[in-house]
Amino acid sequence: MAETVSIEVFLERSSSIPVIDVRSPAEFNQAHYPFSINIPLLENEERRLVGTLYKKKSREEAIRTGFEIIAGKTSQLIEEGIRAAKNSQLLIYCWRGGMRSASVAWLFEQNGIKCTLLSGGYKNYRKKIKEYFSSGLNIKILGGMTGSGKTEILLQLKEHGVQVVDLEGIAHHKGSAFGSLGEDVQPTTEFFENLLFEEFIKLDKKKSIWLEDESKNIGRVYIPDELFSLMRKSPVYVINIPKEKRIERLVIDYGKFSDQLLIERIERISKKIGGQNTKVAIEAIRDKNYDIAADLSLLYYDKAYSFGLEKRSGVQKHEVMCETHDSKKNAAKILKLIQESGNNY
Secondary structure: OOEEEOHHHHHHHOOOOOEEEOOOHHHHHHOOOOOOEEOOOOOHHHHHHHHHHHHHOOHHHHHHHHHHHHHOOHHHHHHHHHHHOEOOEEEEEOOOOOHHHHHHHHHHHOOOOEEEEEOOHHHHHHHHHHHHHHOOOOEEEEEEOOOOOHHHHHHHHHHOOOEEOOHHHHHOOOOOOOOOOOOOOOOOHHHHHHHHHHHHOOOOOOOOEEEEOOOOEEOOEEOOHHHHHHHHHOOEEEEEOOHHHHHHHHHHHHOOOOHHHHHHHHHHOHHHHOHHHHHHHHHHHHOOOHHHHHHHHHHHHHHHHHHHHHOOOOOOEEEEEOOOOOHHHHHHHHHHHHHHHOOOO
């Protein structure tokens, strides 16, 4: 009989044992435990059929129909389980840790695979994520206006042993109207939360964890409420770089994209910078004067960032003056501040 374990034990064992998600492909594609493999007990339409029978007829008929469907695909399920297993072991979960995962575990165990089930299923995993982000975390925020190179500075800090979570890297978005350029397709918000959790639990909660200053949404995904609330109360280290240096960096970062893509992004913020400025920015892009377009874009982004920062009353703010957009040099300044303050990183 398969063993059922707590979420803590399940997470620990998942580092060495493959994880199988037996929910439908639609459920899996919405979000899942990162690194898990989808071996669905029921396909999307099959699950809908069983669910309809459960609601409109009876539990017994739904179960009977479900087993009839499964009977025709047992060989396929067994083959997939054997291929996925490592040292003849698998971790398995469904939505609530009920019949679906237990049925697949029974089938696999009859064929020599030792199975372990997650108590409470994926629902319990999601509950654990909410609890984690509601617990005590020592957050430090790296702020600064658009074009300051905050992500690159954080990655430099990480190389020096500072605990960093790259929110924009996980979100596949740089957080502005231009943020999707050059990025992969964004995950769903739910899967983004799962990925965030997996990054956070690798870290030491007793030490500072550095994040980039962000709005509630990064592109189309949203930072968990519990984490975002904590971010807004955490100390902010604000990188202050001259505007001309930020413009220089923005041209380097975004000038490699096609003029049409840049124009489309300018049009998205046209209401923010005004019709005349939009027209001038578009003309500048067509004339390859990207610095003019970047300067006009910053009319909106600088004002929005300053307003948001001012609203955080009572929050510690440390200004870090920088003369360049060189991320290594600017990261060194942050490191010096951390060391001088005696903070443990």
